[in-house]
Amino acid sequence: MTAPVQPIKVLLVDDHPVVRTGLRALLEGFEGVEVVGEAADGTEALTKVHDGIDVVVMDIEMPGLDGITTTERITAQNGPPVLILTTYDTQSDVLAAVDAGAKGYLLKDAAPEKLRRAILDTAAGKPTLSSEVAALLMNRMQQPRLSLSTREVELLAQLATGATNKQLAKSLFISEATVKTHLVHIYQKLGVTNRTAAINMAREQRLI
Amino acid sequence: MTAPVQPIKVLLVDDHPVVRTGLRALLEGFEGVEVVGEAADGTEALTKVHDGIDVVVMDIEMPGLDGITTTERITAQNGPPVLILTTYDTQSDVLAAVDAGAKGYLLKDAAPEKLRRAILDTAAGKPTLSSEVAALLMNRMQQPRLSLSTREVELLAQLATGATNKQLAKSLFISEATVKTHLVHIYQKLGVTNRTAAINMAREQRLI
DNA sequence: TTGCCCATCAACCCTTCGGTTGATTCGAGA
DNA sequence: TCTCGAATCAACCGAAGGGTTGATGGGCAA
Secondary structure: OOOOOOOEEEEEEOOOHHHHHHHHHHHHOOOOEEEEEEEOOHHHHHHHOOOOOOEEEEOOOOOOOOHHHHHHHHHHOOOOOEEEEEOOOOHHHHHHHHHHOOOEEEEOOOOHHHHHHHHHHHHOOOOEEOHHHHHHHHHHHHOOOOOOOHHHHHHHHHHOOOOOHHHHHHHHOOOHHHHHHHHHHHHHHHOOOOHHHHHHHHHHOOOO | OOOOOOOEEEEEEOOOHHHHHHHHHHHHOOOOEEEEEEEOOHHHHHHHOOOOOOEEEEOOOOOOOOHHHHHHHHHHOOOOOEEEEEOOOOHHHHHHHHHHOOOEEEEOOOOHHHHHHHHHHHHOOOOEEOHHHHHHHHHHHHOHHHOOOHHHHHHHHHHOOOOOHHHHHHHHOOOHHHHHHHHHHHHHHHOOOOHHHHHHHHHHOOOO
């Protein structure tokens, strides 16, 4: 690899000024990377994503339009690749990001060098996951018996809000009977006997 | 106020390199403020807190020794004033920080100018709270009726592990009837209708 | 002293949850 | 093609949770 003729143009999306400043300071120290824009939320990001951006570095938690939804919109309109840079590596966050079309998923406590590597890879269209995230996915793949189905994870997420079976049925457009069936499977897979314990276990295992 | 002869020496404590870099970049743009050290967790912070630090800017969520505990240790040994800079303004976080002896509490999405003001105030020993945090405290003071009793919090903590009423009764040395009574009171105070939602609400408000 | 809150308990009743059995449809893969 | 898992649903029943009413005793403050 020779020195790039044109620097990689990056759009930063994060609701915290401190983080945006930090990212900008870090990235401007990297050769071949140029920060060409900042956005404080998803809506602002969508208005700035057009002109020649090579990589979008995106937080998930934001007021208004969140990072997952924003990523969906960007990929839907064939926008630049998105690198998710967030605090949490729960399974539901990671899966949602991948589903939304994110090219990379990195944790905020990553070392600067890893961040640089991830941005270059993302710009090159190469999928990049931090080691923790990769381990999480590998774990999911290697233990298919113990892993929850996507539908079960969806249900679990709703469950954690305190919804009753009736509410779960309504929000997932299925019958209460099906909700119960899913719950039984979830209990079996998590090794618990009731919904409260299931939520607790799911939190421990970072499923939600 | 004239220009300070000596700049205010700041120690940054945050587990995210990105945030530390951002804070440093921001603070170095402020006149009269100098970053003299960084720490990635509470333990490291304690070793660096001695020599002539004027203000400690501290995150709460950190691996190992968290920001609240670290603040307690620092204030216990008459260390420099601590300004908490964090993402969340839940009731228990704020209360815990104040209890631990923090002089200020600011959110990470605060504008840079507010951050500068807060650091100067903290160095001068003047307590500073962001407006959201202040409103939260006011709210708590004005509505003492909504706070849970100690017994109720105890029960709530057990509840969150997934215990049934029978188990709760056993572990708290009371009858199931009493457990139910406590639960009803908890539900009323938290504005929910079942145990799962109660746990969720309690987590949101960082009561447990 | 009186009133109030907290913590404790009982009895009753209804709703919801949890577990079981059995079934259908559909898509992926051997 | 056949199999298997995922997802869907129904019906049933016992266990657990949730709501109500009513009661007792201790501590604290007006």
